[in-house]
Amino acid sequence: MSGQGAGERFDLVIRGGEVLDPGAGIQGRFDLGIRDGRVAAIEPEIDLARAERVIDATGQIVTPGLVDLHTHIYWGATYWGIEADPVAARSGVTTWLDVGSAGAYSFPGFRRYIAEPSRCRVFALLNLSSIGLIAPTWEFANPDYWDVDLAAKIVEANRDLILGIKARIDRNTTRGVGVRPLERARELADRVGLPLMVHVSWGPPTIDEVAAYLRPGDILTHCFTGGDMRILGEDGRVLPVIRDLQERGLILDIGHGTGSFSFAVAEAMLEQGVLPDTISSDIHQLAVQGPMYDLPTTLSKFLALGMSLPEVIERATARPAAAIRRPDLGTLRVGSVADIALWRLEEGDFVFHDVGMDERRGTQRLVNTLTLVDGQVLPRLPERPPHVWAVLPEHQRR
Incomplete structure (x- = not known):
């Protein structure tokens, strides 16, 4: 796995860890050699005399940096946004996809x-609504905000960031306009040749109406x-239309957040053999206060539900990277950027909560325990306090 000569030097060697990269098929005790911000070698043992710096990962798990497919990080200009870097340093998330915080006018x-x-690393999904998420909801209530032409121009000018x-399609965001904004979002996604992410919650509209556009x-x-x-239908079974769509390539993403994850639904889905394709946090001003907290906590909930550690890690690394068409991320393959996370897998009796x-x-x-981007350790920084409006629902205040 090296690709390097025996005498070549490294800027950094991470030694002695249990390397886990399910997407690349790498699992075992390896040393990682980092040079010029990239993974240069993965070997059972690297001579430490070849390293400028050494991080001892003995007893820890070493994974690619996590790729969080659903975040809100437009701090200071939107209702929901947090700052990414301080949370990244303590959570192992090196790639953040902000989903819809910015619309055309605010991008x-x-x-x-x-x-x-x-x-x-920061990327974005552009909100069809030209005002984005400046407020908690209602962004599609005014059809004047559904400006497909303007949104397409913004995409074309920012294809390096907009993926x-x-x-968001639910009873609050649409406020009586039905699926018309979803029709326009579908039009926009098709015009610019990019995937569409749709948020669901409480209707109207119905999940069947939404599924027709996926x-x-x-x-x-x-x-x-x-x-x-x-x-899930009233019989507790996965809706056939959703099962069919997933089999044809629809990505089922968790997006835990403050209002969007149910243990009962998760258990019913897993019992029927329907696993999420990606596990994301939907981290924002409220969710970071609990019971979501961060992506590692969300991943731990799926360990508690019976998924294996490789299954969970893959759904927060290689799979979300593939979903955003960036297979170069979320991997430790030789030659890839050295975005890396170190972990302790603590054993004990832990209590986890869903949004209810x-x-x-x-x-x-x-x-x-440690997060690196381009082979450099992210410093632990203080996180800003919540905005004055970021108050958890009463039932979640513990």
Whole structure:
């Protein structure tokens, strides 16, 4: 796995860890050699005399940096946004996909003030609504905001950052206009040739109405919601239309957040053999306060539900990277960027909650110990306090 000569030097060697990269088929005790911000070698043992610096990962798990497919990081200009870098340093998330915080009018600010200064990797899905998520919801209530032509121009000017289109479709975001904004979002995604992510929650509209607009490669986020747009029928079975779409390439994404993850739905789905394709946080001003907290906590919930560690890690690395058409990320293959996370897998008796505060107990918890981007350690930084409006629902205040 090296690709290097025996005497070549490394800027950094991470030694002695259990390397886990399910997407690349790498699992075992290996040393990683890093040079010029990229993975240069993966070997059972690297001579430490060849290293400028050494990180001892003995007893820890070493994975690719996590790729979070559903985040909100437009701090200061939107209702939901947090700052990515401080959370990245403590959570192992090196690639952040902001989904719909910015619309056409606010995307230039997102690029200049969020993406460009960030130490971690930042990409976006553009909201069809030209105002984005400046407020908690209602972004599609006014049809004047559904400006497909303007959105397409913004995509064309920012294809390095914009990797898809986002539409939140529920009773609050649409406010009586039905699926018309989804029709326009579909038009926009098809015009620019990018995937469409659709958020579901409480209707109207119905999940069947939404499903009619989904295509292979699109992303249905909040797929384990307990709302009445959930993908389980009244009989508790996965809706045939959703099962068929997933088999044809629809991506089922978790997007935990503050209102979108139900243990009961998750258990029913897993019992029927329907696993999420990607596990994301939907981290934002409220969710970071709990019960979601961060992506490692969300991954730990799926360990508690019976998924294996390789299954969970793959759904937060290689699979979301493939969903955004960036297979160069979320991997430790030789030659890839050295975005890396180190972990302790703690054993104990842990209590986890879904958004309704239903609890499940687990015996394992992932705890991030170090995060690197381009082979450089991200410093632990203080996180800003929540905005004055970021108050958890009463039932989640513990």
